[in-house]
Amino acid sequence: MTTTLDLSAAARPAPASLPSLAGLTFEQLKAALVETGLVDERKAKMRAEQLWRWVYHYGVTSFDEMTNVSKALRNALEERFTMARPQIVERQLSNDGTRKYLIRFAPGVEAETVFIPGVGRSGALCVSSQVGCTLNCTFCHTGTQKLVRNLTAAEIITQVMIARDDLGEWPTSNEDRQITNIVFMGMGEPLYNLDHVSDAIEVIADSHGISIGRRRMTVSTSGVVPKIVELGERTRAMLAISLHATNDALRDELVPINKRYPLAELMDAIRAYPDLSNSKRVTFEYVMLKGVNDSPAEARELVRLLKGIPSKINLIPFNPWPGSGYECSDWDQIETFAEIVNRAGYASPIRTPRGRDILAACGQLKSDSEKMRASERLKLERAAQEASPDSTANTHLYGEGTNLA
Structure with a gap:
């Protein structure tokens, strides 16, 4: 059963007249x-x-x-000055422990942040870098919401602070921490907001404050090629690539930014990312779409495409949302795909869907300004239940350094 958490005094908005x-x-x-x-x-x-x-x-x-x-x-x-947090419009708790926060930074400026327990060392927080998105990836719910604006570094950092408020994580301690990983792939494309993302990482990583190491922060991009190396040089964060296809024709359809920066250019930029090694691998995200990108031939082509790059491939069962034209691949098909990639020497965990019942899973984030009707939510929950496998054998939770949405 989905639970909406009680709103407390922490939900009161900061006074608009004072900087924080x-x-x-x-x-x-x-x-x-x-x-x-x-x-x-x-x-x-x-x-x-x-x-x-x-x-x-x-x-x-x-x-x-x-x-x-x-x-x-x-x-x-x-x-x-003020010390008040931005307004928490809604906090939801999934039946699997995932928490989603809808945060209002200003009138009409809302973004979602998701905490997923049991990820990395303890738990991961998925933060947003923009309100809305310009990329229009066809399988992503966030891509159906027009871009409102970039979030400031302060607005990104306060997402972390709000989650730590809610989880009782102050003062900072190295013991019994729940948020140990930060992933920059909530709403928006982080590399279109690199200045603010870089400043936010600097603050979050500082050992005298929040103190989450740079190698426990992952920035995911859909392929903004000119900014990829700069990201590594400025932040030293882990890199994730929202890939989803192994040829330009299909990726043009699924991830339209590929028309501007095709796969050959993307792979060259990835190979130039600073400090790549077996201990600092690139995470490639690959959403499994039935009859679209899930064949054994495409698994073999994925192996060929990533040759020579220290990599991990996260296979993501498609998470349904109202109006999407895709279905999740059959579980047997996903396992066959994973086996081919594994045999080639790449880790390829199959991501267990988390937070589907509160639209907090990968590709489902969208601000409250375009909230679905209750009937649509019910249809989604039923679709999610039908798509979930009967057995979770050979599946994994989100791994360290992976992004979520």
Whole structure:
């Protein structure tokens, strides 16, 4: 049974008139203190380090909680900044433990964030980098929503902070953490928002704050070729490629950005990604579409295409959504495909669908502004139940460094 979580005080929106300290990079935090005249430039680094710990290590939402900061400075900060989170419009809990958050950053600016337990070392958080998407991948629900705008680094970072609020993950600890992996593939194409994605990774990775290592953060792209190497140079994050086809004709149809950056160019960019090795493999995502891309011949072509690239292939059973024209491949067909890839020496886990009942699974994210009717949701849940295999033998949960949607 799907549960909608109770909304608490944390769901109250931040005051629109005040900028938030939560979400700033360290340099931005220092600059804000100096520019507002609150701190002398000579003391800015020390004060910024104090505030940084309160914001990102302890996750406080009130200046009153900053006990080693003078009351006068706390009062002055409260007049100029806020610590409130963006508004949580809805929080849903799947029957498999997946949590989905619909977050409103501004009027008409909403994005979804998903926490999936049992992924990587403990659990993965799938964050959005845009509201909507321009790529129009034909199997993806998010692609049916027009792009509203890029999310700022602060808006990306606060998705992590909201999830940690909800999971009780403050202060930061290396023990019993639930969010150990971050994957940049909620709504949107991260490489069309690389500046903000890069800043967000810098903050999330900082060892004095949220402290999630760069190799536990994965950025997934549908193939924005000119930005792939730059992503590696700026972030040192793991790379995932939303592939889904092994030839240009089919990929042009499924992932239209392929018309601009065809497979040969994409594969050259991937081979140039910094520090590729067996310990830093590229994850290729391949959604299994019945009668479209799931034949043994295509499995063999996939092996040929990836030759020489340290790789892992995530096989993703298609997750249905209202109006989609595709069906999930039969389970026997998926296992046959996986066996061919495995025999060639590539790890090819079959991803167990998670959060389907709350539209939180791969390719299902879409903001509340275009919410489906209850009758459509019921149809989707029935379709998901029919598509689920009777046996989960030889299947795997999402692996470390994989993206989700």
